[in-house]
Structures are given as C-alpha cells and as structure tokens.
Amino acid sequence: MESNDFILTDELLEKVNKFSRAKLAADEIYTFPVILCDNEVDRDYERFSIDALRKLAELFIGKTGIFDHNPKGENQTARIFDTEVKVSTDRITSAGEPYAYLSAKAYMIRTAKSADLIAEIDGGIKKEVSVSCSVKSHICSICGADMKKSPCTHIKGAEYGGKICSYILNDPFDAYEWSFVAIPAQKNAGVTKTYDNKYDKDYAALKSELAQAKKENFQAREMLKKEILRLSFLYNPLITVKTVGFLTNSLSFNQLLELKENLEQDLKEKEINSKGKTNTTNKNINEFKITKKEN
Numbered sequence: 001m002e003s004n005d006f007i008l009t010d011e012l013l014e015k016v017n018k019f020s021r022a023k024l025a026a027d028e029i030y031t032f033p034v035i036l037c038d039n040e041v042d043r044d045y046e047r048f049s050i051d052a053l054r055k056l057a058e059l060f061i062g063k064t065g066i067f068d069h070n071p072k073g074e075n076q077t078a079r080i081f082d083t084e085v086k087v088s089t090d091r092i093t094s095a096g097e098p099y100a101y102l103s104a105k106a107y108m109i110r111t112a113k114s115a116d117l118i119a120e121i122d123g124g125i126k127k128e129v130s131v132s133c134s135v136k137s138h139i140c141s142i143c144g145a146d147m148k149k150s151p152c153t154h155i156k157g158a159e160y161g162g163k164i165c166s167y168i169l170n171d172p173f174d175a176y177e178w179s180f181v182a183i184p185a186q187k188n189a190g191v192t193k194t195y196d197n198k199y200d201k202d203y204a205a206l207k208s209e210l211a212q213a214k215k216e217n218f219q220a221r222e223m224l225k226k227e228i229l230r231l232s233f234l235y236n237p238l239i240t241v242k243t244v245g246f247l248t249n250s251l252s253f254n255q256l257l258e259l260k261e262n263l264e265q266d267l268k269e270k271e272i273n274s275k276g277k278t279n280t281t282n283k284n285i286n287e288f289k290i291t292k293k294e295n
C-alpha cells in the first residue's frame, strides 16, 4: 500500500493557513498523516461505504483532534487541514470491495509543551485514531433494507447463505472530532460511531414504554392484592391484614388472579351454604389457600 507520508509543499502550507489567524511558517508547525477510518467491516459488523468515506473527507476538514492521555494539555491538539480517500489496488475487504481509507493531514504548533508529543508521533507511537460522526442510514448488507426506516430481520454478524450480515453506514452528516487512542481498538483506524437522534429517540421511547408497563403492572398487582384482602376479610374476618399482605407479596400475578377467583368462588358457596343450612360446619376454611399457608 502506498505511504501516507507527505512533504509540506507551499500549496499545503496555504491550506494550513486557512485555519490560522497569524500566518504560520513551515518551521513553526509539525505536520503528520493519520488514517481516520476505512471501509473494512469493524468489530460491530459495520462498515462505511466508499461514498460515506468521501463525504467524511469533506466533513473532517478543520476538525480538531485530541490526545487521550492529556486532553486538557495546552497545545496538545492537532487540526486536520487536508483529507483524501485512497483506494487500494492490492487489497480487498472482507465484504469484497477494494480497500479504501480516509487519509488526513494534520498539523500542530511547535512549542516547548508539544515537543514530547511531536517526538512520540514522529517515533510512530501514536498511530491509532478514533473518529466520531453521525450517519443517516444503516443498510443491511444482505437485503439492502434501511435499518432506520424499515428494519429487516437479518442480524449483524450472522451468516446468510455463506455471507456475513453487516450494516453499511451511509450518508454521514456530521463529524465531531478525532482522537489518538493509547490502545487501538482495531487493526486499522478505530471508529467510534455516533448514531443520529432517531435511534436515541427510539431507545428512549422504548425505555419509557417499559417503565410505563412496569408501573401499570405494579398498579394492577396492588389492586388485585387489595381485592384479595377485602374478600379474605369477608370470608374470614379473623385473618389478619398482615398475614394476607405477607402471602400475597410472594405470589405471582397469575397466582394472585387464581387466589382472587378461588376466594370469590368460596364466598359464593359459603353464602349458599349459610342460606341452605342454619348451622354450617364451614369445611371450606381448610380448603382455603390462605388459611392453609398460614398454618
């Protein structure tokens, strides 16, 4: 693969100076190449399309990079002043496309404070970067469905007819930042993908729906428990509130329903019995679940 190294020509220096208030001379800055991202399938079974890389090339111009070991350090930031999508002629991705990557040129101001960092980059220690961006669509590699509009049932990473499903990240619309990471997450450039609001909203909606369902379930359970307490009292006023409460707490929703129905049935029978006979032995008490458990 061709090298990303470059010589700072007058033309490139002009590009640097588009971002600088004072006109910088070549010896006042340190410039270096970085690979921001590529079209290889990553560990999340996602990959950028080549078109997405081209769009990102535009979006990353002028974006600042940070160095994770010292994010607060002064003069410890670099800025991208030029980008280019390079397509390899001798490498094919696992998805069968020619390998393409977003190559960028960055610069830092040479100061006493940035000297150590420059030495590290020069020495090849700080080579891995991660990027943060938003994309509009995630396309299923198996059927072409847009996962954000009409999701299909294919699962990322699963195999379908000998092909591994991955999501193709398309239409990037914003690039936030890039950073050097101490421990590379990937073989090539590490990519941190930020999904756009649509996904966040869906997730938030799902979470609130779940919370609502839990709340409703809780309310239904409490109502059922109250009803059981009332029926228990009607059935046998000697049963204490505490005992019924203790028993109902440990029952599932379905068990509570069953108990309530049994109680209603028993109460009906008790009513019939007391009407039919003047002196009932009330054998039902021993069959009644609550009194059974109480013993």
Ligand SMILES: [Zn+2]
Residues within 6 Å of the ligand: 140, 141, 142, 143, 144, 145, 152, 153, 154
């Ligand atoms: Zn699909």
